[in-house]
Amino acid sequence: MRITRAGWALMTVSSTLIVLLAARYAGFDPEVFFSNQRATYLAHELPLGIHISGAAVALAVGPWQFAARLRERWPRRHRRVGVVYLLGCLVGGIGALLLAPVAYGGPVARLGFACLGVAWLVTGGIGLRMILRRRIEDHRRWMVRSFALTFAAVTLRLMLVTAQAADLDFRTSYTVVAWLCWVPNLLVACWFTRLRPGGR
Template sequence: MTRLIETSGTAPAVAGRGGARSRIGWTFVQLTALAIVAYSASPYFTASLSDLAGQDVGLASTYAAAPPFVQAALYVHIVGGAVALATGPLQFWRGLRSRAPRVHRWIGRVYLIAVAVGALGGLTIAPSSSAGYVGLFGFGALAALWLVTGWRAYSAIRRRDVPSHQAWMIRNYALTYSGVTLRIWLPLLLMAPLVFGQPWEFDSAFANAYAAVPFLCWLPNLVFAEWLIRRRGLPSYRLPA
């Protein structure tokens, strides 16, 4: 049976390469993460779910009538995801790591706690997803992998295995960033019928789009993360020849 093999990379110094392109990429990730936090997370703390459902805001209509513990899990997921999205890019800021390692470690603790909180909330609300079984398995797998990769990143740094810690943090933030990519894929998929010359009606187009994003929002992110890990010479996974 084909299996994944973790391979040791080259020296961790390779991870510092990239120059201007790395800075531009980091800035893009940080700004888009903050934008999604401001646009998608903040409305949930300005009004009740029932009021937001009347305004057709985000997931409010899906969870407005849910049991209280599911609604509480939704807020837990939103808070954890928002904190993780906003603080995660700071962990990849080389200047912070080298000049203020103590700050880097504390932000890392906050980030991983936020991931754990957000993942547990995500696992709780996944069965209530409006995408049905696709949402349950897609978002459920995302939450589980989010939790596991965060634990692997923490375990690696506890062993002082910095290259493995860096690799697992890249994988983990790729999953965190699904909060951004989901909102990129949705409008693209909504417009897809028009591109292919098919009849377009919002409700059906949205239903089709939302049936795809539970997996599409994070699987390509993980593929890109693994490419980035290998490019930086960090411990990666590959299929045996």
């Protein structure tokens, strides 16, 4: 699947910015955490660290897997980066599932983040299975879906900033964003990677 240069650049820049933002959490400085979740994060530093480290790696290297020129010129490097990406998804997904039961926003938000964690692990696992079976096109489809879920880290923060700018109730916004940050991403990815009769 090919994307435009502008789309790839936007995806890469926004992903990198979120990685840099998330790096601040790695120091476990209470002042960095948003106030509503501060106590929970401080009480669960280990799963938070697991989630941040894995997700940051996946988000940092993921966009480079979609650079067609790099993929075609250096296929071995593409495979190695792919392994790093999938390991990041695995670690980040496990951390997400550990954090989901204590997420801010109540049961609805917690279910949303838990479903995201499961979907993230499943799409990455199927993507790996497809490439091991040499089903290249199916592998690409599932990896696009996987990164759409990884990119939820970006859409979540964009939506929260928009909600705050609109002066919406934070708890309500957070609960809604727990679903909206990833479900539309996945639906769009599935639509773009759907099987087309007579072509790729």
